[in-house]
Amino acid sequence: MDTSELPDLKLLQLFDLLYDVRSVTRVAEQLGQSQPTISIWLARLREHLQDPLFVRTPGGMAPTPQADALIGPCREILESLRRFAAWEIAFDPATAKRRFRICMTDASHITLLPRMLAHVRTQAPGIRLEAARIDGNTERALESGEADLAIGHIPWLGGGIYQQQLYMQDWVCLANRGHPRLRARLGMKQYRTEGHVAITAGTGEQLLEQALVREHIERDVVLELPGFLGLGAIIKSTDLIATLPRHIGETLAKVNDLVVHACPVPVEGFAVRQHWHARYHQEAGNRWLRGVVVQLFRSSGGAGG
Structure with missing residues (x-):
């Protein structure tokens, strides 16, 4: 196939998002584009793949069987491009330019994030941190590389996820x-x-x-x-x-x-852990970030970490 016949990256990103959110309007918001532009892109993707891909229903844009079959290869391509763009043989925090996305609760925004940010700004001034929610998408985000770490009590995360206990909570x-x-x-x-x-x-x-x-x-x-x-x-x-x-x-x-x-009520305590996907276990930047979290917060508990 001639490279001119390959779909644009933006069309693959559109396909990936629309498959999840089932709304052209929400895709437009997340990609920072107008709704007519997204509609034009979707038309181009439909023409390229010779399939409607998504059909309007009362519950949103429902994927066709062809879309169901293609979403896996689409996401593999996007993940390969992400890894290609972020590839580093070594990681030097003092000179690295990179964004790390960490899934955490709003409580962690108050208890963990300020101390983490202060450390990173001192040791790795070119690093940008992004806090994201813990939700039903967290496991997929860790697997795909959209998120680097998840910190909290997240017992529902499945296979392929490493975890390390930081502290206990009562x-x-x-x-x-x-x-x-x-x-x-x-x-x-x-x-x-x-x-x-x-x-x-x-x-x-x-x-x-x-x-x-x-x-x-x-x-x-x-x-x-x-x-x-x-x-x-x-x-x-x-x-x-x-x-x-x-x-x-x-x-x-x-x-x-x-x-x-x-607390007079006997409530079961829980462990706060950091979680990451096995695919990034040896990745240099991810290992550095995990080391920072352990250095700052691993203890038997308490507000100081």
Whole structure:
């Protein structure tokens, strides 16, 4: 085949994204293009492959059998190009120019990211860090090289993923230092009667919910938050309490002058680990990044790492 007959890279990126998101509008947003431009590209790809590839349905753009058959080879090509562009025989952090993408929770944005960023800016000034969410796409992102590491409690990651324990987490409760009804300790009776802020996200939240069900505790939830942003200010300005992992709890307490209480509910602890794909186990840059994380955060636990 003449190289002029090969599809453009942008068409392969379009195919890869559209197969996942099933929306021309969302693909246009992610590629930074107008919707008419994406429609033109899709028409070119359809003509090149002589197949509709995606058919409009009430649930979005559904792939045809031909698209199902071609998505694997398409992604292999894209991954080969990524590895080709990023290839380095050796990795010198002092001179390297590279972006590392790390999947983490919003709690880690507060507890881990500032210290990691400070270290990298000192030791590797040409390195750019990008924080991404932990979600259903994390395993594929690690495998494809879209993400370099995932840090957190992620027990659902499957085969081909290496992991290394950093520290253990137990659970604590946060309260206003001037709370009118809390003094030395927070007991189970008071835990049941006080108003709570519930965090609905976080990879360890399921452990808390299981413990509450097991102990037959129904909290008086006054406020639900999708993450930890603003939690410290809310606890500081109200008589509400929050139950959360120790690392983020102690960090928020220090910043907002809050009181950390032992959690009266017996909640199962969990390990925070860093995860990477076997394909990048020996890759020099990935090994350096993992070493930085271990150096900064591996311990028996605690906000200091």
